[in-house]
Amino acid sequence: MSAYLEAADEMSALEHLHELGCTDGLPIIVPTPDRVARMVLASGLEADMVLGIMGPGNGTATVEKVAVAAVMAGCLADSMPLVVAAIKAVMEPEFDLTEMQATTHCTAPLIIVNGPARHTCGPISSGFGALGPGHRGNATVGRALRLCMINIGGGRPGSSDMALLGHPGKFTYCLAEDEEGSPFPPLHVDRGFQADDSVVTVIGAEAPHSVIHSANADDPQDHEKLLQSLAVGVANMATNNAILTGGSVVVVLNPEHATVLSNSNMNRETVANRLFELTHHAKRDRLGGMIGGAANDGDYACFTEPGQIVILMAGGSGLYSMVMPSWCAGAHNNSAVSVMVDTDQFCEIPGLE
Amino acid sequence: MRDGISIARLGIPAVALVTEEFWPQGDFVANSLGMPEVPRIQLPHPVAGTGDSNLARVAQDVVAEIIERLAA
Numbered sequence: 001m002s003a004y005l006e007a008a009d010e011m012s013a014l015e016h017l018h019e020l021g022c023t024d025g026l027p028i029i030v031p032t033p034d035r036v037a038r039m040v041l042a043s044g045l046e047a048d049m050v051l052g053i054m055g056p057g058n059g060t061a062t063v064e065k066v067a068v069a070a071v072m073a074g075c076l077a078d079s080m081p082l083v084v085a086a087i088k089a090v091m092e093p094e095f096d097l098t099e100m101q102a103t104t105h106c107t108a109p110l111i112i113v114n115g116p117a118r119h120t121c122g123p124i125s126s127g128f129g130a131l132g133p134g135h136r137g138n139a140t141v142g143r144a145l146r147l148c149m150i151n152i153g154g155g156r157p158g159s160s161d162m163a164l165l166g167h168p169g170k171f172t173y174c175l176a177e178d179e180e181g182s183p184f185p186p187l188h189v190d191r192g193f194q195a196d197d198s199v200v201t202v203i204g205a206e207a208p209h210s211v212i213h214s215a216n217a218d219d220p221q222d223h224e225k226l227l228q229s230l231a232v233g234v235a236n237m238a239t240n241n242a243i244l245t246g247g248s249v250v251v252v253l254n255p256e257h258a259t260v261l262s263n264s265n266m267n268r269e270t271v272a273n274r275l276f277e278l279t280h281h282a283k284r285d286r287l288g289g290m291i292g293g294a295a296n297d298g299d300y301a302c303f304t305e306p307g308q309i310v311i312l313m314a315g316g317s318g319l320y321s322m323v324m325p326s327w328c329a330g331a332h333n334n335s336a337v338s339v340m341v342d343t344d345q346f347c348e349i350p351g352l353e
Numbered sequence: 354m355r356d357g358i359s360i361a362r363l364g365i366p367a368v369a370l371v372t373e374e375f376w377p378q379g380d381f382v383a384n385s386l387g388m389p390e391v392p393r394i395q396l397p398h399p400v401a402g403t404g405d406s407n408l409a410r411v412a413q414d415v416v417a418e419i420i421e422r423l424a425a
Binding site: 055056057058102154158159160162 | 375377378380381382385386
């Protein structure tokens with residue numbers, strides 16, 4: 001059982017938690033024992049069940065501590081299985097959470113939700129403004145992960161989280177794939193799961209960068225022009241992907257752009273293959289200071305293999321897709337990690353919001 | 354800092370070099386890994402990208418202390 005703090009009232013408790021550095025700077029829901037107990041109960045898991053150890057502070061992530069963060073973030077109890085899955089994902093060794101929390105780069109964990117949990121554990125939005133304000137599930141699930149990273153992992157700016165600036169996705173960074181509107185199989189299916197599985201895929205990512213392309217159905221090279229624009233976005237010479245190389249990257253195709261590619265008989269694999277080809281640069285063009293200076297002949301690849309290019313479909317219909325370059329460092333080079341969401345344990349509590 | 358701690362745990366003398374700006378992070382990592390007293394020496398910040406002559410000056414300033422700490 002976690003230790004308790006005491007306060008005269010909710011406002012005093014809120015201010016005390018701010019003073020202790022336990023918040024993300026925004027108001028939180030005070031995690032009273034009753035609220036936390038009900039969140040734990042809804043998870044269907046034991047309060048003292050250990051999910052793993054979170055770096056860099058090596059805090060033990062129990063279900064109860066995660067429930068504290070979920071309460072603070074304002075999560076509905078329905079979302080608890082997603083929060084638990086996201087916590088498990090970032091604690092997989094391949095995610096390199098300790099190094100990611102400590103780096104000077106701005107990276108933040110992007111949570112991508114696939115499968116039925118998009119509807120039953122949120123909902124988690126995938127349409128217009130899915131990465132912006134107004135979507136409670138997206139806002140609170142990502143925030144719960146961040147509060148775990150602060151209070152269990154110990155990542156605090158300037159002393160253990162050394163991001164020079166960070167980015168707004170460090171408050172929350174969560175969306176679902178628009179599986180119903182996508183011309184491609186769902187992301188989690190292409191990553192080896194069943195269509196009716198619920199899966200979170202987590203990847204350390206920069207803030208989203210917009211990529212403009214105005215589709216032209218009369219142009220037989222329309223898909224290629226779109227891919228060229230996306231390739232500039234994911235690995236332009238200012239990104240770690242182009243300088244450090246070998247890390248993953250995220251491409252979020254809007255419905256129109258996905259249709260441009262599918263109308264040219266492309267799928268996720270062939271899109272990734274082409275982006276892999278288009279992100280080869282001439283060695284002499286390599287910038288970046290710490291690496292640059294060698295005017296060698298020949299090309300180099302920004303990615304180790306096409307599978308590092310994580311492609312999903314989300315957003316409203318229009319001109320803009322999004323790309324998220326990445327940090328490309330850590331022992332596993334900024335890998336994406338997918339974890340099944342365990343919804344079988346979820347316990348519906350009458351009257352529990 | 355983590356490298357210094359990992360090497361020290363192998364029984365090999367180690368001194369972590371930590372710049373002034375990262376000194377609090379070094380303390381945090383040392384404490385969280387259970388070796389708060391792991392040897393470390395403070396460097397000015399920044400070091401990276403400040404040029405060979407400055408790096409030589411920084412090295413000159415700390416090399417004796419590094420050797421002393423490694424030999425202790």
